[in-house]
Amino acid sequence: MKNLYLILPVFGLFLLSACDGDYRPMSVGGIDEVIVVMDSTLWESETAMAIEETFGKPIPTLPSYEPTYRLVYRDFSTNAQLDDLRQYKNIIFASPIDDETNVANLIRAILSEDVENRVRSGDSFAFPMEDRWVRDQWVLLLTSTTDEELAEKVLNSEQSLVGHLKEREFERRKREVYRRGEQFAINDSLWENYGWKVRMQHDYMWTVKEDNAAVFRRYLPDNDRWIMAWWKDDVKDIDFIDENWINATRDSLLQHYIQGERQGSYVTTEYRSPRQVITREIERNDRIVGFETLGTWRMTNDFMGGPFVHFTYYDPETERLFMIEYGQFAPSVTKRRFVRQFRAMGRTFESDSTWTREENQITDLIQR
Numbered sequence: 001m002k003n004l005y006l007i008l009p010v011f012g013l014f015l016l017s018a019c020d021g022d023y024r025p026m027s028v029g030g031i032d033e034v035i036v037v038m039d040s041t042l043w044e045s046e047t048a049m050a051i052e053e054t055f056g057k058p059i060p061t062l063p064s065y066e067p068t069y070r071l072v073y074r075d076f077s078t079n080a081q082l083d084d085l086r087q088y089k090n091i092i093f094a095s096p097i098d099d100e101t102n103v104a105n106l107i108r109a110i111l112s113e114d115v116e117n118r119v120r121s122g123d124s125f126a127f128p129m130e131d132r133w134v135r136d137q138w139v140l141l142l143t144s145t146t147d148e149e150l151a152e153k154v155l156n157s158e159q160s161l162v163g164h165l166k167e168r169e170f171e172r173r174k175r176e177v178y179r180r181g182e183q184f185a186i187n188d189s190l191w192e193n194y195g196w197k198v199r200m201q202h203d204y205m206w207t208v209k210e211d212n213a214a215v216f217r218r219y220l221p222d223n224d225r226w227i228m229a230w231w232k233d234d235v236k237d238i239d240f241i242d243e244n245w246i247n248a249t250r251d252s253l254l255q256h257y258i259q260g261e262r263q264g265s266y267v268t269t270e271y272r273s274p275r276q277v278i279t280r281e282i283e284r285n286d287r288i289v290g291f292e293t294l295g296t297w298r299m300t301n302d303f304m305g306g307p308f309v310h311f312t313y314y315d316p317e318t319e320r321l322f323m324i325e326y327g328q329f330a331p332s333v334t335k336r337r338f339v340r341q342f343r344a345m346g347r348t349f350e351s352d353s354t355w356t357r358e359e360n361q362i363t364d365l366i367q368r
Contacts, residue, residue: 062339183200265301278294
């Protein structure tokens with residue numbers, strides 16, 4: 001938290017893509033690609049290494065090496081080259097504030113004199129901007145008095161800096177996932193009959209339907225995915241929830257609901273891998289308490305494995321506990337894109353604050 005004050009949005013310097021009448025072109029480039037614009041003499045500087053160690057660091061919860069973001073280093077010497085760079089989706093401009101380079105000149109041209117003084121005094125160094133030149137664009141200015149000081153600030157603020165881009169990416173991934181269509185009938189059925197929902201992608205099939213559990217599968221030869229959900233009523237508090245409880249409960253549910261083709265085979269968490277299983281609390285803008293767990297799974301009695309994304313949610317108004325897990329078996333494709341899609345999908349969770357088990361039981365009797 002102590003570094004958050006250093007990261008300031010540059011207000012008044014961009015147009016919101018959501019505004020009516022914004023007819024600018026859409027940004028170009030991949031969702032998981034970041035163009036790092038630095039003077040070419042600084043591509044091996046401490047700042048460049050700090051950006052690699054934050055935005056480009058390996059994702060520790062995937063089965064194999066994949067960086068957090070694909071970094072592409074660029075420089076410019078003409079207005080035409082700068083115009084080309086300004087079309088990209090994700091851009092970082094980085095330079096010491098008083099360098100005599102084109103990148104430093106651009107940063108000073110964007111920042112006000114007051115903000116420049118804050119940089120020189122050490123009070124600010126990072127300035128995110130939304131939709132600065134084109135629609136659906138994320139831009140980050142990184143600047144400080146020296147290369148060494150800027151690198152240190154970047155490393156110390158990794159969670160805030162990278163987290164800002166990830167939150168923007170989750171919104172983009174939602175559009176990516178649901179652009180082909182959404183199964184509103186499943187959304188509505190979950191809401192009406194069970195008092196919760198997540199947005200359901202167009203091609204998942206509801207394969208298990210129980211009073212407090214559901215499984216959805218998406219079968220493709222090279223990319224098998226599933227969603228497992230479980231919920232519990234009358235949970236008065238959640239003091240018992242920690243990483244060990246979440247993983248033990250997950251494994252119990254996976255053994256029952258996500259079984260393999262071989263007799264006695266089922267999905268369980270891969271704890272023996274050098275990759276990690278990480279649980280963190282999610283910040284939401286509603287009453288819901290949320291935890292996200294990332295890691296890899298393996299199939300017992302079989303040679304299969306892949307990534308998973310798990311959510312534990314608690315609604316204090318209805319005293320209901322929910323678990324929703326997304327898993328994938330796709331040995332021939334990269335995992336980063338789909339894991340980020342799962343993380344975006346799981347964040348669409350909603351719980352009905354008016355839900356009561358008695359009303360649901362009455363509805364069930366009427367339907368029968």
